[in-house]
Amino acid sequence: MASNCPLCGKKITQDNDTKEHIIPNAIGGRKKVTGFICNACNNKSGDTWENELAKQLNPLSLFFRISRERGNAPRQKFGMTDGKEIVLEHDGSMTIPKPQYRENIVDGQVQISIQARTIQEAKGMLKGVARKYPNADVDSFLDNAQVKSTYSPEMMEFRLSFGGTDAGRSIVKSALAVVSDAKQSTTICQNAIAYLTDQNAEACFGYYYVRDLVVNRPSGVPLHCVAVQGDQKTGLVTFYAEYFGVQRVVGCLGQGYQGESFNHQYAIDPVSGTELSLDVKLDLSITEIKDAYDYKAIPSRSIENAMASIIPVVVVN
Structure with missing residues (x-):
């Protein structure tokens, strides 16, 4: 009909x-x-x-x-009870919202700390380090890189x-x-x-x-x-x-x-x-x-x- x-x-x-x-x-x-x-x-x-x-x-x-x-449910950023933020993925895994880059001067030397969400992201950030500091041993940075999974004791805030x-x-x-x-x-x-x-x-x-x-x-x-x-x-x-x-x-x-x-x-x-x-x-x-x-x-x-x-x-x- x-x-x-x-x-x-x-x-x-x-x-x-x-x-x-x-x-x-x-x-x-x-x-x-x-x-x-x-x-x-x-x-x-x-x-x-x-x-x-x-x-x-x-x-x-x-x-x-x-x-x-x-498809999958899109990732979304949520606040935590400690004021920080995380991104929840469709499979239940959590990541930081964005990569973190820090420089500190210690005894006249530049110490660089990078926190990335993936190895590929870390490599991209290190390319920037190499451009800024041509003499930096970027390869050693990758050799010393550690992949860590941590569990947050804080609770996620759903609104x-x-x-x-x-x-x-x-x-x-x-x-x-x-x-x-x-x-x-x-x-x-x-x-x-x-x-x-x-x-x-x-x-x-x-x-x-x-x-x-x-x-x-x-x-x-x-x-x-x-x-x-x-x-x-x-x-x-x-x-x-x-x-x-x-x-x-x-x-x-x-x-x-x-x-x-x-x-x-x-x-x-x-x-x-x-x-x-x-x-x-x-x-x-x-x-x-x-x-x-x-x-x-x-x-x-x-x-x-x-x-x-x-x-x-x-x-x-």
Whole structure:
């Protein structure tokens, strides 16, 4: 059945169809859906919405060492509790943010100390030393070079921020993708389409931590999940999205739904890349969803408790 792109309204054809990740590849998503949006809108939303979401969640992508279908999570600089900075790599290794070069005069002689991140970087720095001091025995510097790995006793400071219009639209678009994957027309999701296409439209999502909607949550897994439900009785098309077990969002994609009731979801462990089968209870009223829109569904310390249920397992491992 032919469909139109929910973002621009153009008919999806063989020429403009594209494989769209339900959950962005940047945070470990694997499954793709076709016949959902056109290639131009896929590229445009990826450059803005997905990029912002990935940027916000990159500290968690690095912390959990996620596996991606394509590429690696970008390295990122973090502060330490002693005021110093380190760079965290996608494989969990840490390096200094930049090489260090020091010169000291001792008994009339110049003593040079170099701290580099790689041997190649050290060689490049020594070329500069050779130009500045032509008589310096650069080869002996390399002979005396030591590769050291040290463990910092300090703690790394993670500063997480969720939200904003671009990241929010990425989440809502993922919910629309699940609706499409359920073989439902995205035209039943007028709230979502309005939010994605009208800069002045009301956001159709909010953060929700009142209770755990995942009935069979696997212990200690920083899972991603996007679930949708169409309820014939209430006429609501609702969704639940969760990233890294911490960012938890609900929303109403559309109202006035009159078709057969349906449920559909996609969930994955971004560390192993394994797809998960979850039981998500999306039995929320429109009042509960509106409370989430108004930031009334975040009980005291609920986000910290969600984080604590995930991180200790990773630390132990």
